[in-house]
Amino acid sequence: MILDDFVLFDEKGLYCKYGNFYIDPQLPVTTAVISHAHADHAISGNNNVYCTRATASIMQLRYDRTAAKVFNIAAFNQPFEVGGVMVTLIPAGHMLGSAQVLMEYEGSRYLYTGDYKLQPDATCEPIEWVTTDVLITESTFANPDIIHPDPVAEIRKINDIKSNILLGAYALGKSQRLINLITEHAPQKKILVHHKIMPINAIYEKMGFHPGKYQIYGRKLMKVQDEFVYIVPPFTFDSYIRATGVKRLFASGWKNLQVNNQDTLFISDHVDWNDILQTITNTKPKQVWTLHGKGDHLKAYFKDDIFVKILN
Numbered sequence: 001m002i003l004d005d006f007v008l009f010d011e012k013g014l015y016c017k018y019g020n021f022y023i024d025p026q027l028p029v030t031t032a033v034i035s036h037a038h039a040d041h042a043i044s045g046n047n048n049v050y051c052t053r054a055t056a057s058i059m060q061l062r063y064d065r066t067a068a069k070v071f072n073i074a075a076f077n078q079p080f081e082v083g084g085v086m087v088t089l090i091p092a093g094h095m096l097g098s099a100q101v102l103m104e105y106e107g108s109r110y111l112y113t114g115d116y117k118l119q120p121d122a123t124c125e126p127i128e129w130v131t132t133d134v135l136i137t138e139s140t141f142a143n144p145d146i147i148h149p150d151p152v153a154e155i156r157k158i159n160d161i162k163s164n165i166l167l168g169a170y171a172l173g174k175s176q177r178l179i180n181l182i183t184e185h186a187p188q189k190k191i192l193v194h195h196k197i198m199p200i201n202a203i204y205e206k207m208g209f210h211p212g213k214y215q216i217y218g219r220k221l222m223k224v225q226d227e228f229v230y231i232v233p234p235f236t237f238d239s240y241i242r243a244t245g246v247k248r249l250f251a252s253g254w255k256n257l258q259v260n261n262q263d264t265l266f267i268s269d270h271v272d273w274n275d276i277l278q279t280i281t282n283t284k285p286k287q288v289w290t291l292h293g294k295g296d297h298l299k300a301y302f303k304d305d306i307f308v309k310i311l312n
């Protein structure tokens with residue numbers, strides 16, 4: 001039997017009272033299962049954290065001593081118990097170490113996707129599929145109007161840009177994926193990386209995921225036009241608003257983050273509408289619970305076929 005209150009939002013985040021733990025809490029808690037290291041999912045100050053090794057390494061890099069009191073490192077596909085609930089982390093394909101959280105309790109299966117993607121990405125573990133009774137999915141782009149373009153076609157656009165490029169991207173996950181895509185599909189480009197991105201690359205490399213060919217940015221390097229692509233985090237990107245002699249591009253799945261309509265680089269690490277439908281086909285849920293976005297399109301689409309509940 002599916003428990004309708006298996007997970008519920010309270011002021012600290014998504015709570016499972018049956019196992020007395022939070023998933024990706026927004027405020028520090030006693031016991032947290034953390035899906036991946038992005039800051040909107042992994043905060044500092046929790047007591048007991050269950051996560052993958054990569055997630056713990058990145059949290060330790062970012063938060064140092066306040067990352068967690070105790071890290072309980074879980075390998076993918078190895079069940080462990082948290083307060084009577086069997087928990088298994090399943091690769092989510094979103095960034096290095098990102099996990100779906102499968103929870104089994106009294107014969108029912110609840111699968112929290114976290115952020116996930118289906119597109120291939122050589123810089124992280126590919127998504128894996130398990131079946132579930134309840135799919136608890138993020139729904140950032142759960143809208144039939146949102147179809148992400150092919151990332152390879154998107155990245156190949158930069159081959160036509162002969163000037164140096166300033167490429168804005170989130171430091172964690174997106175930057176490494178871009179280094180990989182550019183190395184593969186625009187190999188004549190010379191990739192320069194902002195110093196803040198370097199320690200994250202080092203963690204990726206330690207875990208066996210080498211993003212590609214790049215070097216740390218140096219002031220002298222971009223003085224000439226030489227097909228440089230300088231990858232910088234959003235804050236630095238914004239501060240270079242008046243930069244001359246470079247083409248500015250921002251890589252994102254969000255339309256409103258693109259610099260202008262001619263120079264778009266739509267590269268998203270989230271599922272689009274078709275990916276969500278594919279996920280529902282693959283995981284065969286009896287119910288779909290949505291969070292982080294809008295569930296109303298899914299609710300209308302599945303009407304009488306699958307019960308859809310909007311969690312937030």
Ligand SMILES: [Zn+2]
Binds near residue numbers: 036038094115
């Ligand atoms: Zn994320």
Ligand SMILES: [Zn+2]
Binds near residue numbers: 038040041
């Ligand atoms: Zn997120």
